[in-house]
Amino acid sequence: MEPEIEDHITRFLGMLDTAFRRRGEALPERLRRAVREVPRHRFVHRFRADRDHPVEDFDAGRQRHLAAIYSDRVLTHLGPDDAELDSTNSQPSYVLWLLHRLGLEPGHRVMEIGSGSGWLAAVMGRLVGDGQVAGVEILGDLARRSRDDLAALGMANVAIVEGDGAAGHAAGAPYDRAMITAAVWDPPAALFDQVAEGGRLLLPIALAGGAGRDCHVAVLRREEGRFRMLEAVPGGFVRFTGPGQDRGAERCRLDQLPFWPGIGATPSLRRTLPLGARDPARFGGAAYAFRLFLGQTEPGFTVFDDGAAEDLSTSSFGVLDAAAGSVAVCRPGMLLGYGPPAAARRFDAAYRRWAALGMPGPAAFDLEVVRAEQAPRSRPGLWVEMRGASALVWRLPAPFSPPRAGRRTAIRDRPPPAGPTTGIRPPGP
Incomplete structure (x- = not known):
């Protein structure tokens, strides 16, 4: 040389x-x-x-x-x-x-x-x-x-x-x-057939609610036709291309919702919200950790396009309940509700679950990747994200602390507790 x-x-x-x-x-x-x-x-x-x-x-x-x-x-x-x-x-x-x-x-x-x-x-x-x-x-x-x-x-x-x-x-x-x-939204079904039993797979998983190229980079082992996570770290990769792979990066325009003309003139709820209030330019710290948890565990999670934010890290987010004609929009320092209160109630309930569990980030969860038809039903301590041909099964290792009936936890904006519970670290390249 x-x-x-x-x-x-x-x-x-x-x-x-x-x-x-x-x-x-x-x-x-x-x-x-x-x-x-x-x-x-x-x-x-x-x-x-x-x-x-x-x-x-x-x-x-x-x-x-x-x-x-x-x-x-x-x-x-x-x-x-x-x-x-x-x-x-x-x-x-x-x-x-x-x-x-x-x-x-x-x-x-x-x-x-x-x-x-x-x-x-x-x-x-x-x-x-x-x-x-x-x-x-x-x-x-x-x-x-x-x-x-x-x-x-x-x-x-x-x-x-x-x-x-x-x-x-x-x-x-x-x-x-x-x-x-590359960051994958729907893990390719071919992996279930082409990785040997006991083989390992490195899979960057695009996160619902993640900013830009954020993903959950998991090392998984194929066991009995599914992939079980061995370890994971935060990371960032370009998005995987193909049909359905752009999910999770799209934003919803409120004025394009079919029921918006009937509910959108004036918010039915306006409440100060410390989440994101410390840095109005973006959601950071606990606000970002909660955003990721909401994306993992709440089927109605939505990122909103209000015409002001340039990327997903600054976009408003919240819950969309189309059946009820209800929307809850979280902006830095504020929660806005439109239509009936169903979406805001789901937003609050998700926050109480997250706080009661110790404010976990994605790395705190065990993960399985399964074929969509093999996905279990969600239950306390286990959440299922349907991604297309595949499903992500997120589970908090026992013991965890589910919220007690009637328990109310104030929504706050402070750094999540240190240690492995949060798993929130700056993404890699």
Whole structure:
């Protein structure tokens, strides 16, 4: 390897080790070797290091781009017309740390849905040795380019398939390990058939009520036809593409509700609400944790488009009860009700449940991902989110404290209690 490349890779590995140690462990030696043997610059062509940075073309000016490529930052892939593709070369330390959670071993068969540049697939190819890696990429130009880059490195045990990741890649199944590197709303049904019993799946799950790319990144094990969570961390990924995958990111316009003309002239309820009052520009702290809980557990949860907010982190949210013709809208520092009080009552009841349970965030829950037809009914301590072909089953580990009959808890806005109960941490890249 050229000396200047060696210097950059040595510095890069030092960055990765520092990032791993911040998460409580050193960069594993096997992973270090795999990264060294798969130079990142071999998989980067036209890119943008940050959204406000100029277009970079590695092929046209190799030396001056090495520092950016061998840095712990996200690189956005660009097409021939310099338009940003819906794909990124993820922050290396974060995606490698997630990969480490899967526990790849020599001989494993692995599937990566959303293989992008092919760099991570190549790292996996080194880790599995005589095993096989199948990458599925929906962007044709990116898939073809990554195949060429892998071939140039002689990576015979890694194959990139152009296609819709929702279908997986049945030809290489069953897989001992699988991962999706995009935020999924409805986990693809193909995973239930293509991941081997006892196999592990890394799945970034788009959160109802999450802001932007927020997701719940879970490592799950396939057991008896369903996936049970082993661990999870907050994270952020581009959204998975395909029919039904844009759910959870849409916002409801109040004036487009069919019953709005009859109830929308004047709020029937206006109440000060400390949730979000400390930072009127966005919902943070406890307000954001409650918003996520409401999205997990309340079927009527809705994000509203009032024409002012630019993204989901600042949008109003609440409960929509279409059958009752009722809406409860939570804005920073205020709850507004329209029509009958049914929606506001559901909003208040959800808050009392959340407060009585210790104000949990998503990481406090156990999770199962099941086929929709196998989903159980919701009950105290267990909530079911129907996502399409799949369902998310959220369960708080026992013991938990369900709200007592008649108990009233004041809605407040303070940081959730410290420790594993909240699970609310800044999202990764």
